[in-house]
Amino acid sequence: MADIRAHWNALHQNKNHNEVSWHQVRSTISLDWILDVVDKDATIIDVGCGVSVLADNLLAQGYQHLSLLEISLSAIEVMKIRLADCLEQVHFYNDNILDLQIQSRFDLWHDRAVFHFLTDEKDQKTYIEKLKQHLKSDGYFLLSTFSPTGPKQCSDLNIVQYDTDKITRLLGADFELIKTTHETHPHPNGTTQDFNYFLFRTKKYPNKGVFFL
Numbered sequence: 470m471a472d473i474r475a476h477w478n479a480l481h482q483n484k485n486h487n488e489v490s491w492h493q494v495r496s497t498i499s500l501d502w503i504l505d506v507v508d509k510d511a512t513i514i515d516v517g518c519g520v521s522v523l524a525d526n527l528l529a530q531g532y533q534h535l536s537l538l539e540i541s542l543s544a545i546e547v548m549k550i551r552l553a554d555c556l557e558q559v560h561f562y563n564d565n566i567l568d569l570q571i572q573s574r575f576d577l578w579h580d581r582a583v584f585h586f587l588t589d590e591k592d593q594k595t596y597i598e599k600l601k602q603h604l605k606s607d608g609y610f611l612l613s614t615f616s617p618t619g620p621k622q623c624s625d626l627n628i629v630q631y632d633t634d635k636i637t638r639l640l641g642a643d644f645e646l647i648k649t650t651h652e653t654h655p656h657p658n659g660t661t662q663d664f665n666y667f668l669f670r671t672k673k674y675p676n677k678g679v680f681f682l
């Protein structure tokens with residue numbers, strides 16, 4: 470894909486957001502797991518947020534320190550209007566995750582249906598480096614991807630399907646799998662799509678306390 474930013478901007482400008490395959494009315498598993506593992510003062514980033522309702526759901530629960538990162542300026546603009554009453558609680562980053570250059574570190578990094586678009590090994594490695602740089606020690610990585618029984622493409626782009634073995638091997642020894650589950654997501658067109666959800670935590674090593682120095 471020559472210009473990934475243009476691709477996603479066109480999608481966000483031209484498609485009805487309620488009709489995209491990944492649309493959710495409520496952030497199901499992501500929201501439930503975040504509520505389970507981090508307090509309301511946690512710093513949370515939603516990578517490739519699109520126009521997802523996760524931020525709305527988290528703000529409604531009392532979370533105060535949200536960061537929304539999106540490659541598409543059109544999606545960011547939609548989110549800024551929708552969250553106009555909560556702009557003090559939300560930082561926006563209009564960026565490709567692979568180019569992220571910020572100082573902040575987060576208690577929880579959320580990614581639903583973004584990492585799986587990285588089909589190039591080099592890009593996957595860059596993403597994981599960014600994740601390690603910007604996740605606090607003891608931080609959580611909540612990832613959702615298409616499962617091996619799910620689609621092989623989305624938005625005319627190839628994706629990589631993940632099961633537990635594949636994602637655990639790719640992330641390497643620095644991440645501990647806390648839990649995983651499967652979701653049959655209802656596509657607005659009446660069909661379904663199979664997702665896997667994975668919750669990882671950065672590993673602590675004895676005598677070190679943290680692993681990211």
Ligand SMILES: C[S@@+](CC[C@H](N)C(=O)[O-])C[C@H]1O[C@@H](n2cnc3c(N)ncnc32)[C@H](O)[C@@H]1O
Pocket residue numbers: 477478491492493516517518519520521522538539540541544564565566567580581582583586623
């Ligand atoms: C399938 S949508 C999922 C949106 C959202 N996470 C959700 O669950 O509703 C993928 C989103 O990731 C964004 N995206 C794709 N590649 C990206 C990248 N390299 N960096 C940042 N955002 C990206 C797209 O613009 C799109 O909004």
